[in-house]
Each structure stands twice: as structure tokens, then as C-alpha cells.
Amino acid sequence: MILYTPLAQHDIFPVEQGGFSNVEHIAYDGRMIYAIKTKDGSYQIQQLVSTDPQDYLRKEFSPGSILS
């Protein structure tokens, strides 16, 4: 893999890892979502991946809202 970026190698690959490991990408209502799995097994939306700008106006896709 060759990375073409002005960032330094250690900025992309830090020595210590972990932390964000509970982030998953899931499909919800036909949209791709990055969500954090909470302790009670539900998902909290972190980021929506969609090309439809109207999706970003929908309340249930706003960052922080909780899916079942």
C-alpha cells in the first residue's frame, strides 16, 4: 500500500491503538451508518454515509440519536 499524503506515517499509524474500536458500520433504513455500540446493545449514530443531501436533514440520522 502506498499512501500519497502530506501526513507523517506516525500520524496515520500511531504506536498505541484502541479507543474507537466500538465503532461499527451498519446499514439502517437502506443507509450506511457509522454507529457506536452502547452498553445496552443499541447503536448510537456517529456518522451517516449517504449521497442524498435530504438524508442529512432527517432527525433519525442526526449524530447522537439512538437506534433500537
Next chain:
Amino acid sequence: MNNNPEENENQEDKPNASSIVEKIQQLGQSNIPQAPDSNIHVLSIIGQVEGHIQLPPQNKTTKYEHLLPQLIAIEQNPKIEGLIILLNTVGGDVEAGLALAEMIASISKPTVSIVLGGGHSIGVPIAVATDYSFIVPTATMTIHPVRLTGLVIGVPQTFEYLDKMQERVIQFVVQHSNIKEEKFKDLMFAKGNLTRDIGTNVVGKDAVEYGLIDQVGGVKDAMSKLTAFIGTNNGAEGGVIQ
């Protein structure tokens, strides 16, 4: 600590109660008034362009396996008439970036890109891949040689491989923008612009002057350009249908 036991109990009940409320909310689905479908879709290229290796999670990444099917869906969906690419990227994997750029370049629908903040390295071919490109006055694009760090086995072969990879990037940019190959290479190998490094940091207006980007502008300009493209497309189609 003057909390009475009752209050403590209440605190313990709270998470339960809220989860029940959540479940009720989830089951009793209410109909949300839907905005009319947008005929323009937006694709944002953010953070690192991720290649075949998943980057550590503190990187904000653009994943090709998510974007390539979306681009096909945009091409296929008759309701979508135009595409805007928003760029704020630091570059990333060369082949994933070129894949995205080629996909965008080969879409039949009108495409417009806006470089916001930064469109560095492999962000350059993605920015120029569209029919028309915009850059906001404060955005920058770093143009520098493709580099490799780490253990190299077979130096001459690796050098040749890297050189060819760089040539692919240069050729794509030259073919899809108004910049001359000489000029792009000059910027790429310039000394003294980036401290202790080779390359150039091209800011908004300069990018347009070099012919890399078509125009300085933001959302308004990009939207009006795209609607103009869509208008001419529809006009041409309307002429054929009797």
C-alpha cells in the same frame, strides 16, 4: 452526601425508564414528513482516502467500498440529475483515489467539485475528475511526489513501480484539467515551498491560475453551474423526444 436512598433508587431507575421510552419511540413509528427527493446528490471525500488496508480508527476515512457502489447508484437512478463532490481530504491510497477519480470522470451525469479546506495529494485527481471544478479562496492543494516509507525489498523495481504510479497520477490530472504536464511536474518537484520537503502548496486563486481548477467559488457558484449543466442536458434530451 445528603442523598436519601429514595433518590439513589430513582437514579438507578432512570436508565431503565429511558430505554423503555426509547423502545416505545422505536415501535410506535411516526411518519416523518419527507422532503422532496433531491435531484442533486452530494459525495463528500473526507479525511484519508482508505485503500486495501483499514487505517487505525482515529483517522477519518473515505472508504472506496462505500463510495463506488454509491456512484453506480447515482449513475443508475434516473431521479438523480447531478452530482457535487465536496473535498476536504489529506490524500491517501493512490489506487483507491485513482479508482474514485476514474469513476467520477466516467459518470454520464453532470458533476461539479468544490475543494474546501484542503484537497491534497490524491485529492487533486479527484478534484479535477469532475466536469467543472471549484475551489474556495482559502482552500489549498498540496502537490508533491508520491513517497514510500518503510522496508523496501528490491530498490530498483520499487523505484520503477513508484515512478509509474506517480506517472499515472500526473497523466490523470493533465488529462482532466487545463494544467500543462510541465507545469504540474514543476509544482510537484519545486524546492523551498514546503519546508524541508519537495512540492508546492497551491492556494485557491493560484490553483485556478495554473489551470488545475476551473474557477474560484463556493456553494452558490457550484450549484448554479450544476443546474446549468442539468438544464442543457435536459434540453438536449427534450429535443430528441417527440
